[in-house]
Amino acid sequence: MSAKILDGKALASQLKSELASQIQKLEKKHHRKPHLVSVLFGEDAAALSYAISQQKTAESLGIRYELMKLDHRTTPLQFLELMKPYRDDPDFHGVFFNKPIPSQLKDDLDIAIGSDKDIEGMHPVHVADLFLGQSYITPCTPAAALALLKSSGVNLAGQKAVVVGRSEIVGKPMALLLLKENMTVTICHSKTRDLKEELSRADVIIAAIGKPLFIKGDWIKPGAIVIDVGINEKDGKIVGDVDFDSCKDKAAFISPVPGGVGPVTSVMLMKNLVELYQRPLKDR
Ligand code: NDP
Numbered sequence: 001m002s003a004k005i006l007d008g009k010a011l012a013s014q015l016k017s018e019l020a021s022q023i024q025k026l027e028k029k030h031h032r033k034p035h036l037v038s039v040l041f042g043e044d045a046a047a048l049s050y051a052i053s054q055q056k057t058a059e060s061l062g063i064r065y066e067l068m069k070l071d072h073r074t075t076p077l078q079f080l081e082l083m084k085p086y087r088d089d090p091d092f093h094g095v096f097f098n099k100p101i102p103s104q105l106k107d108d109l110d111i112a113i114g115s116d117k118d119i120e121g122m123h124p125v126h127v128a129d130l131f132l133g134q135s136y137i138t139p140c141t142p143a144a145a146l147a148l149l150k151s152s153g154v155n156l157a158g159q160k161a162v163v164v165g166r167s168e169i170v171g172k173p174m175a176l177l178l179l180k181e182n183m184t185v186t187i188c189h190s191k192t193r194d195l196k197e198e199l200s201r202a203d204v205i206i207a208a209i210g211k212p213l214f215i216k217g218d219w220i221k222p223g224a225i226v227i228d229v230g231i232n233e234k235d236g237k238i239v240g241d242v243d244f245d246s247c248k249d250k251a252a253f254i255s256p257v258p259g260g261v262g263p264v265t266s267v268m269l270m271k272n273l274v275e276l277y278q279r280p281l282k283d284r
Contacts, residue, residue, distance in 0.1 A: 003251040006148045006227070012263035015147070016061060019270060023062040026278065034277040035064040036119070036270075037086050038096045041105075042072030047098040054096070057266050063273065072102045079105050083112040090280065094119035094273040116279070119272040122169065130176050137272050142174035144264035145206055145227050145255075146181070152225055152253045157182035162198050164188045164215070164241070165208030170229055174206050195219075207241040217246030225253040229261050 027033050036058055040051050051067055058065040070082065086092045095113045097120075110118075115125035121139040129135040149156070161183040165171035171187060178185045188198050196219045199205060204225045207215050212232035220226065230241030240257030248254050255261060 003226075003248045003254040004152070006151055006253050006255040006260060008144075008148055008255060008260040008263045011148060011151050012267050015264065015267045015271070016057075019267065019274060020061045023274060026274070027062060030281055032091065033062055033064040034093045034273050035066070035091060036094050036096065036273050037066045037068055037092055038098060039068045039070060039083075040098045041070050041074070041100070041102050044098075044100060047100065051098055054266060054269075058270060061270055063270060074102065074105065076105060076108050079108055080112055087113050087117060092117065093277040096120065096269065116276060119269055119276060121173070121272060127173075130173055133176075133180050136275055138177065138268070139169055139173045140265045140268040140272065141170050141208075141229060141261065142177050143268040143271075144261050145170075145174060145208075145229055146177050147264055147268070148255050148261055149204065149206075149225060149227050154225060154253070156204070158184065159203040160184045160186070160201060161204040161206065162186045162188055162202035163206045163208065164195070164199075165206075165210070165229075167208065170208040174208065174229075178204070178206075205242075209241040211241055212239045213241070213243040215242045215247065217243065217248075217250045220247055220250050222250055223252045224250070226251045227255045227261065228257050230257060231262065 023034060038051050038054060040047055055065045055067065086095055095117045097109055110123050115123040118126055118137060121137045126135065126137045130138065161178045163171050163175045163185065166187050166189045175185045175187050186198055188195055192198060199219045200221055202221060202224055205220060206227045206229060208229040210230060210232065212234040226242055226247055228240035228242040232239050238258050244256060
C-alpha cells in the first residue's frame with residue numbers, strides 16, 4: 001500500500017482563491033481592504049525573507065500589507081508607544097510579529113495589540129475561546145494541520161488521535177481542535193513512557209516535535225493518517241518530523257515536508273485577518 005499524499009500546496013491554492021473572492025466582495029461592500037501590519041525586529045535575514053513572501057501572499061489576495069521595521073533594541077515602553085496607533089485604529093485589522101521577537105518585548109505583545117488585532121490566535125482571549133470550544137481565531141499551524149487532515153475526507157469523529165508535542169503554539173491547541181472534532185485525543189511529549197506503543201494504536205498522528213525524520217514507519221498502524229508539522233534542516237534539506245519514506249508505505253494518507261502543513265499555515269493567517277476585519281462589520 002502506498003499512502004495518498006495530502007497536498008498542502010494544492011489545498012493552499014484552493015483556500016487562497018476562495019479567500020481572494022471573499023475579500024473582493026468585502027471590499028466592494030465596505031470600500032476598504034483588510035489591512036495587515038507585519039512587524040520585523042532587527043536585521044534577521046530569514047525573518048525578512050519570510051516577511052517578503054508573506055507580503056506577496058497578502059497582496060495576491062487583495063490585502064493591504066505594511067511592513068514595520070523596528071530596532072531589535074526597542075524598549076518595552078517605546079514598543080507600546082509605537083504600537084498604540086495600530087492598536088486603536090479601526091482601519092488596521094491585524095498585526096503579525098515576525099520571529100525572532102526580542103526577549104525584552106515577549107511579555108508585551110498581548111498588551112501592545114489586544115485580541116481584536118491578534119491574527120496568530122495566541123492572545124489569552126483567543127486561547128480561552130479555544131479552550132471553551134468557541135474559537136474563531138485559531139492558531140494558524142494547528143488550524144492548517146486540521147484543514148489538511150480534513151482534506152483526506154475521512155470521518156474523524158470517534159477516531160483515536162495522537163499528537164506528539166505539547167508546545168503552546170502547536171501541540172496543545174492541536175489537541176483541543178481535534179477534541180472539538182470529537183476525536184479521542186492523546187498528547188505525547190518527551191517524557192511519554194512508550195511513544196511507539198501510543199503511536200501503534202493511533203488512527204491519526206500529528207507530529208510536532210522538531211526532530212528530523214523522528215517517527216518511523218514501523219511505529220505506526222497500517223492505514224493511519226500522518227500529518228507532519230515539523231520543519232527541520234538536515235543535510236542542507238528541509239525535512240519533517242516524520243520519516244516520510246518508511247511511513248508512506250504503511251499510512252493511508254500522509255502530508256509531505258515541504259509542501260504539506262507549511263503552505264496552508266500562511267493562508268490560515270490571512271483567514272484570521274479577514275475574520276477580524278469582518279467582525280465589527282458583521283451587523284451592518
Ligand atoms: P517545541 O520545541 O516548542 O516543542 C516540541 C515538542 O516535542 C515538546 O512538547 C517536546 O516535549 C516534544 N518532544 C521533543 N522530543 C520528543 C521525543 N523524543 N518524544 C516525544 N516528544 C518529544 O516545538 P514547536 O511545537 O514550536 O514546533 C514543532 C515542530 O513544528 C518544529 O519542527 C517546528 O519547526 C515546526 N513548526 C512548523 C510550523 C508550520 O507552519 N508548519 C509552525 C511552527 C512550528 P517536552 O514538552 O516534554 O519538551
